[in-house]
Amino acid sequence: MSITVFVPCDSAALAAGADEVVDAILKxxxxxxxxxxxxxxxxxxxxxxxxLVEVVTAQGRIGYGPVAFEDVPSLFAADFLNGxxxxxxxxxxxxxxxxxxxxxxxxxxxxxxxxxxxDDYAAHGGWLGLKNTVAMDGAVVVQEVLDSGLxxxxxxxxPAGIKWRxxxxxxxxxxxxxxxxxxxxxxxxxxxxxxxxxxxxxIEGMAIAGLxxxxxxxxxxxxxxxxxxxxTMQTAIAMAExxxxxxxxxxxxxxxxxxxxxxxxxxxVCGEETAMLESIEGKRGIVRAKPPLPALEGLFxxxxxxxxxxxxxxxxIIMAKGAAFYKDFGVGRSTGTLPFQIAGNILQGGxxxxxxxxxxxxxxxDFGGGSRSGRPIKAVQVGGPLGAYVPESQWDVPLxxxxxxxxxxxxxxxxxxxxxDSANMVKLARYAMEFCAIESCGKCTPCRIxxxxxxxxxxxxxxxxxxxxxxxxxxxxxxxxxxGSLCAMGGMTPYPVLSALNxxxxxFGLAPAVATAH
Amino acid sequence: MNSTQALPEQALIQQLVRxxxxxxxxxxxxxxxxxxxxxxxxxxxxxxxxxGLNLSRAEVHGVITYYHHFRSTAPGKHVIQVCxxxxxxxxxxxxxxxxxxxxxxxxxxxxxxxxMYSLESVYCLGLCASSPAVQIGDKxxxxxxxxxxxxxxxxxxxxx
Numbered sequence: 112m113s114i115t116v117f118v119p120c121d122s123a124a125l126a127a128g129a130d131e132v133v134d135a136i137l138k139x140x141x142x143x144x145x146x147x148x149x150x151x152x153x154x155x156x157x158x159x160x161x162x163l164v165e166v167v168t169a170q171g172r173i174g175y176g177p178v179a180f181e182d183v184p185s186l187f188a189a190d191f192l193n194g195x196x197x198x199x200x201x202x203x204x205x206x207x208x209x210x211x212x213x214x215x216x217x218x219x220x221x222x223x224x225x226x227x228x229x230d231d232y233a234a235h236g237g238w239l240g241l242k243n244t245v246a247m248d249g250a251v252v253v254q255e256v257l258d259s260g261l262x263x264x265x266x267x268x269x270p271a272g273i274k275w276r277x278x279x280x281x282x283x284x285x286x287x288x289x290x291x292x293x294x295x296x297x298x299x300x301x302x303x304x305x306x307x308x309x310x311x312x313x314i315e316g317m318a319i320a321g322l323x324x325x326x327x328x329x330x331x332x333x334x335x336x337x338x339x340x341x342x343t344m345q346t347a348i349a350m351a352e353x354x355x356x357x358x359x360x361x362x363x364x365x366x367x368x369x370x371x372x373x374x375x376x377x378x379x380v381c382g383e384e385t386a387m388l389e390s391i392e393g394k395r396g397i398v399r400a401k402p403p404l405p406a407l408e409g410l411f412x413x414x415x416x417x418x419x420x421x422x423x424x425x426x427x428i429i430m431a432k433g434a435a436f437y438k439d440f441g442v443g444r445s446t447g448t449l450p451f452q453i454a455g456n457i458l459q460g461g462x463x464x465x466x467x468x469x470x471x472x473x474x475x476x477d478f479g480g481g482s483r484s485g486r487p488i489k490a491v492q493v494g495g496p497l498g499a500y501v502p503e504s505q506w507d508v509p510l511x512x513x514x515x516x517x518x519x520x521x522x523x524x525x526x527x528x529x530x531x532d533s534a535n536m537v538k539l540a541r542y543a544m545e546f547c548a549i550e551s552c553g554k555c556t557p558c559r560i561x562x563x564x565x566x567x568x569x570x571x572x573x574x575x576x577x578x579x580x581x582x583x584x585x586x587x588x589x590x591x592x593x594x595g596s597l598c599a600m601g602g603m604t605p606y607p608v609l610s611a612l613n614x615x616x617x618x619f620g621l622a623p624a625v626a627t628a629h
Numbered sequence: 630m631n632s633t634q635a636l637p638e639q640a641l642i643q644q645l646v647r648x649x650x651x652x653x654x655x656x657x658x659x660x661x662x663x664x665x666x667x668x669x670x671x672x673x674x675x676x677x678x679x680x681g682l683n684l685s686r687a688e689v690h691g692v693i694t695y696y697h698h699f700r701s702t703a704p705g706k707h708v709i710q711v712c713x714x715x716x717x718x719x720x721x722x723x724x725x726x727x728x729x730x731x732x733x734x735x736x737x738x739x740x741x742x743x744x745m746y747s748l749e750s751v752y753c754l755g756l757c758a759s760s761p762a763v764q765i766g767d768k769x770x771x772x773x774x775x776x777x778x779x780x781x782x783x784x785x786x787x788x789x
Contacts, residue, residue: 123756126769158758158771295753297714303755335661335698336754338767373654374661376696379752393656394688395695411653453758455719460758483720492715528716528757539715546752 113146114192117165117172120226121154121307122339123300128180129162135183136164143187153308155222156462157209163222165204168194174201209459209478214440216448217425218301218464220309226343229354232311238356240430244319245364252323253279256426258434260446265291265382265419266494266523266599268445268512271426274416277406279324281414286326288317288416289391289409290423292333292340293375293382296495298526301450301462302420306333306340309424310347311356314370316423318361319430320416321368329368330410332387334375344372379496379550383598384417386552397552398598419524421450442468445511445522453479455528456488467522472506474527486531490539490615494523496546497603499610500536521606536615541569543607551600557592558601564588565608572619582612582621641666642674646681655682656692660699669700705740705747707785709733710764713750716757721774725761726750728775732782745789 118124118133133149140147155163160176164186173194175186182199189197201207204222215221224231232238244252257272278286290313294302305313317329333341348370352358359367378396381387385399388410409415425447429437438446445467451474453460458480471491475481482488490500493510499520508514515522530539544565551558565588572581589605596602616623645662649655659678663670670693679686693699711717711726726737729748735741737748756762759771765781773781 122754122769123759123771126756126762126771127759158756161759294755297753298716298757299753300755300757336751373657375698376657376661377698377751378696390657391654393654393682393692395691455716455757455760457758462758496715526757528719530715530719534719539718542715542718550752 113148115148115150115167116192117150117152117167118162119154119222120151120339121161121304122337123158124154124161124163125339127158127161127177131180132162132164132178132183135180139183139187145187145192147192150225153221153224153226154304155204155210156218156304157207157459158461159459160201163201163204164191166192166194170194171203171205174204174207175199176201209461209463212477213464214448214466215464216428216437216440217312217421218304218309218450218462219428220312221304221462222308224309226308226310227346227350229311229350232309236431237311237427238315240427241315241318241322241356241362243430244322245362245366249279249323249325252319252430255434256323256429259429259437260434260441260444261422261425261429261437262445262512263419264421264425264449264524266296266497266521268522271418271422274406274418275320275324277404278326278414278416281407283414285328285411286324286414286416287410288320288324288326288329288418289384289387290317290329290331291382291384291387291417291419292331292337293379293387294337294420294524295334295379295382296497296524296526298454298492298528299452299495299524300454301452301525303337303340304462305420305424306331306337307343310343311351312424312427313344313420314347314351314357316426317370318357318368319426320418320423322361322364322366324414324416326414326416327367327369329370330373330391331370332373332375332381332391335377341372341374348372378552379546380552380598380600383600386598387417388415395552397554398600400597421524440466442466442509442511443513445513449510449522449525451510451525451527453527453529455492456482456484456531457529458483467511468509470507470509471501471527474510475506475529479529482529482531484531484533486533488529489532489534490530490536490611492528492530492539492607493526494521494606495526496543497521497599497606498523498526499606500539500614501610502614504614519606519610521603536611536618537569537573540608540611541566543604543611544569547600547604555595555597555601557595558597558604561588561592561596561601562604565592565604569608578620582619585612638667638671639673639677642671642677643681646677650681656684656689657696660693664699669703672701703740705735706745706789707766708747708749709782710749710751710754712752712754712756712760712762712764714753714757716753717761720760720772722761725763725773725775725778728778729763729782732779746785
């Protein structure tokens with residue numbers, strides 16, 4: 112019998128040379144006359160170890176990484192096909208502390224299964240949620256999602272079940288489910304991993320949503336920067352349809368659910384739900400005023416459930432194991448788990464799924480192992496480009512929606528970007544304003560004009576003699592953007608700016624007392 | 630490759646317009662198809678798109694220019710995208726960007742004089758745990774340092 116070797120096909124593995132490693136393994140095996148079976152799995156989410164090559168042995172899957180193609184001959188020489196010792200040996204992969212300390216519910220299959228294998232998905236708990244859904248009344252399904260406490264994982268943390276209930280309560284010729292896969296936040300990749308690595312989980316979540324609210328069509332709006340995710344989702348949809356999980360008669364329920372991929376075109380603001388709807392309708396991604404709520408008048412003016420990838424991907428396990436099981440994880444009103452993504456200047460960057468309530472310090476050091484540069488960590492931006500910079504004094508605050516909101520920060524989509532002490536907070540604050548100026552849709556004045564004035568004001572703080580006046584102006588501008596913008600783009604750009612100013616005044620050439628006096 | 634590539638540009642555009650005409654919200658999928666086939670969206674295609682989808686030319690032009698992904702002019706032979714979002718900044722993407730400008734002999738978003746390269750900023754390739762990231766054509770590269778970028782550009786030069 113041939114030995115099975117797994118090499119991930121996730122973008123992060125490909126970018127680190129996984130295809131070249133596969134070629135080298137096949138070539139070396141052929142040269143040695145060995146029969147091996149190389150399979151492409153999803154990634155475990157330990158990106159400093161990619162490409163992570165795993166060999167199936169009697170002890171379990173033994174990992175080696177990060178493997179460069181040059182390492183392959185020596186791996187064979189060390190008899191890695193039988194779990195032999197090598198400088199790159201990691202032991203049994205699932206026992207690596209980084210993985211063993213996680214609570215993987217949504218990401219349970221990640222790195223274990225082959226992304227497009229229907230058999231693998233079914234063998235690892237897939238489709239149970241959808242099967243339960245088919246046997247239930249839609250109202251019961253919606254109640255289950257409500258009871259689980261699942262909140263929007265895209266950033267706004269709005270209870271998913273409430274949106275679903277609203278859409279279910281409407282009467283319309285056509286309702287839609289739209290998945291927001293416009294994962295534009297720097298420091299985030301959990302949506303990408305899901306779509307590339309476990310696409311059926313997202314399909315199952317969307318089908319459950321469609322069946323329970325009475326929507327027969329769904330769209331997944333995927334950013335153009337994710338070509339691998341687009342390709343995998345398209346193939347997965349076709350395969351799920353031919354297997355009867357999607358289409359005119361989902362699992363023999365008599366109900367239809369058709370799923371389509373829409374490719375975005377590089378506009379950050381299209382991650383805002385109403386701008387995304389405009390974009391799917393074929394227009395410029397301009398934010399819509401609310402009301403009307405998309406749940407009542409959404410895509411093409413019809414009632415629409417809009418959820419992020421991870422929100423929808425969390426639904427299958429809720430419907431498979433029940434709301435109570437899911438709700439047991441987490442703290443307070445932040446129930447369940449969140450796939451945190453540790454990125455930037457970090458030694459062990461990757462995906463850590465844990466219940467809400469752990470601290471940034473645990474993520475940075477117990478998981479992340481400190482900065483990659485070896486220098487002290489200075490600032491950590493949590494929640495994407497619109498999230499606050501969190502200083503060391505706040506690293507012990509539990510990561511949950513309420514605790515973060517209370518200190519003027521956001522958990523958002525769970526992205527964590529680490530900067531070492533070489534970071535210049537004035538530059539980062541300026542970048543936040545500049546990014547907003549580039550990406551603003553232009554509909555509302557605070558965002559369109561405020562972002563440009565913000566860049567200018569920050570530049571003047573750096574050079575002017577009347578610093579304090581300029582700081583006052585910047586705070587005033589931020590206040591206008593916070594309260595006067597139509598969506599989170601302009602409304603949250605002040606978060607990184609003000610947190611930089613409040614926590615790192617010395618970078619702005621200010622005495623700490625000046626900045627905190629306001 | 631697709632057989633439609635042999636068609637003259639206008640005929641190809643007409644054909645793509647017809648393919649998408651009945652699709653709800655067809656404009657973005659159509660523009661993607663045109664750019665995938667031609668490398669950019671020629672200004673001369675706007676009238677045909679507008680007529681085929683029953684839109685005004687202003688609406689079509691507005692969409693093409695709104696989205697960063699769509700190009701109105703032909704890119705260089707190789708498109709090099711450097712991710713410049715925060716996670717990449719934290720590991721030296723700005724230095725890489727400056728080096729890329731020097732190595733490729735062009736500024737961002739305009740092709741090099743010899744037509745070989747286009748250098749583009751991108752705000753997040755989703756490789757934030759192995760930053761900085763660069764994409765050349767459709768190939769991704771992570772943990773790119775100056776030496777690695779220099780090597781990658783040399784490979785492109787050698788292949789030319």
